[in-house]
Amino acid sequence: MNYKYYPMHMHLHAACDYGSSMALDMYNASLLGMKYIWFTDHDTRMVRRENEVKGFSFDTSDLMKEDGKRFEGFKVIDEKTDYIINPEEKTLTLNCEGEGDNWETSGVFFASSGTRHTCSLATELTLSVDIKDYVIDSDTRIIFGVKLSQRPPEMANAYMLYVVGEAEDLSGLPHTQIIPSEIKKGQFVMKVSEDVSDEPSIGGKDNAFDTLYIILQSRNGKKASLKVGDFSISRVYYGEELRKRLNTASQKAGEYYGVTPFVSFEISGAGEHKNCFSTKVPVIDYYEYDYNVSEKEAIDHTLKYDGIFALNHPFETKPFKGKGNLPEEEKIKMFQDLYEEFYKNDTYGASLIEVGYPEGRNFPFEYYTFLWDALSLSGHFLAGYGCNDCHRNNKGWFDGNNFAAYIGVDSSLEHPVSVDEFISAMKERRMYTADPVKIKGEIKFETASGEQMGSILNKKEEIINFYAENTLPGWEFRLINNGVEAYREKIKGNTYSHTSCLKSSDKPVDFQRAELYDEDGRCILLTNPIYLTAK
Incomplete structure (x- = not known):
């Protein structure tokens, strides 16, 4: 069988994470020739949160309420904002008096620790x-400005402006939807999800609510004031229903950019983070279980629905946070402890592991591949891949930790390939991971008989061929044998090939994998290994 390897980013946070949009990720993907993409928002941002922010009341003399590290409330847009808080009335009054022809502004915007107030517009906000x-x-006006996600191609945020008063000068602003409004005493209601435009420049429900601005403006010597009471945030859809609605929103954007999206989630509320690769596994409803779901229960839930999962950023889990600058001997001890944990727990039943962080992530890049190799030698066959773990659309695409996964499926399959085909390939580790800016041609790492990377062979010896297209002089090939560099060679032309022999040893498992480095010594490709188990 012949295989075609499709590139795709597999760890992206979009419409549940403020500032991001699925459309902009798919725009970036289209620039790199990607036809598929995975969205894995934190499941804790999909469900009803334990400390969800539902609004704010001006019942103290401060704009912001703090409780330890947790806070929520309003901030002024600049020091010129004229405001008064009356805690007895529970009100905020904004005042403004502009002297010239230009608008003078008083205003506030909402913020919270952990951005707990933000949510997807697919929640029906x-x-x-x-x-x-x-x-x-x-000569005065009031603007209630709803800040949304970044939009392609400029990566500028979209806005919905509910404007009471003149709005002509606002109508030409990019990625801005003007909603002429009237005001009266009582509730000023913004049905954001219902009102949002589906135009690509705005994005419809493929948006996250970032913040609300309450703005008062005046000019030509006119005085304006606005007294407000409680601010409230209402959402309707959570959890699995929200994931389904996100999937619907993603399909619209995918059709526009020619990219097929798969919407899943990152398990984030039960032990260390794990990407769930399935579109059939329901989002875990932590709220239903009083936010008390164990790591084992989350894993069992995933496997129950035939899902597979990855061990995410293993050296940036809770035990490793803030310890990237430890002395090397302490890092090595932590590495050994992590390996023992994974070995003892049979890698928790994972099918994949994140290893492709060429810039490092808390710990250096080499620690990730060392861990992967050590697990391979002990018979834990995990598909290694890299990702950008992007929470903003302007990071991790064209530089930095920007590795994508290239997943191999039957080349006779027509596009779009089903998600089940890709999941099957992940289970068989038929994939490599690389910088999609640098790697533009065909990559092969297979046996002489055509067995693909990721294969587990009951043999004592095997010939393995590596081939790369569109290479550049100065790049370097490295062959890794049982976790140790066995060969390296500078590449001189625009193609490169290498043949090696993998032989059985006294180790439980033997393997080879390949790496490519660019002219600056940065890793740009990791294949998955080919394994021998016969003795």
């Missing part, structure tokens, strides 16, 4: 502000 009083006329 409604915002409301209790209007207590106001003074406006023809």
Whole structure:
């Protein structure tokens, strides 16, 4: 059988993470020739949160309420903002008096620790502000500005502006939807998810609510004031229903950019983080279980629905946080402890592991491949891949930790290839991981008889061929045998090939894998190993 390896990013946070959009990720993917993409938002951002922010009341003399490291409330847009808080009335009053022809502004915007107030517009979001009083006329206006996600191609945030007053000068702003509004005392209701435009420049429900601006403007010597009470945030859909709605939103953007999206989630509320690679596994409802779900229960839930999962960023889990600058001997001890944990627990039943962080991630890049190799030698056959773990659309695509996974499926399959075909290939480790900016041609790592990378062969000896297209002079090939570099060679032309022999040894498992480095010595490709188990 012949195989075609499709590149795809497999760890992206989009419409549940403020600032990001699925459309912009798919725009970036289309620039790199990718036809497939995985979205794995934190499941803890999909479900009803334990400390969910539902609004704010001005019942103290401060704009911001703090409880230890947790906070929520409003911040002024600049030091010129004129405001008064009346905790007895539970109100905030904004005042503004502009002297010239240009608009003068007083305003506030909402913020919270951990961005706990943010959410996807697929939740069916409604915002409301209790209007207590106001003074406006023809040279004043009120703007309730809803900041949304980054949009392609400029990576600029979209905005919905509910404008009370003149809006002509706002109509030409890019990625901005103007909603002419009227105001009266009582609740000023913004049905954000219902009102948002589906135009690609705005993006419809493929958006996250970032913040609300309450802005008062005046000019030509006119005085304006706005007194508001409680601010409230209402959502309807959570969990699995939200994931399904995100999938619907992703399909619209995918059709526009020619990219097929798969919407799953990152298990984030039960032990260390793990990407679930399946579109059939329901999102874990932590709220239903009082936010008390064990790591084993989350894994069992995933496997129950025939899902597979990855061990995410193993050297940036909780035990490793903030310890990237430890002395080398302490890092090695932590590495050994992590290996023993994975070995003892049979890697928790994972099928994949994140290893492709060429810039390092908390710990140096080599620690990730050392761990992978050590697990391979002990008979734990995990598909290694790299990712950008992107939480913003402007990072991890064209530089930095930007590795994509290239997954091999039957070349006779027509596009779009089903998600089940890709999952089957992941289970068989038929994939490599690489920098999609650098790696543009065909990559092969297979036996003389055509067995692909990831294969586990009951043999004592095997000839293995590596081939790469569109290489550049100065790149370097390295062959890894049982975790140790066995060969390296500088590449001189625009193609490169190498043949090696993998032989059985006294180790439980023997393997070879290949690496490519660019002219600056940065890793740009890792194949998955080919294994021998016969003795």
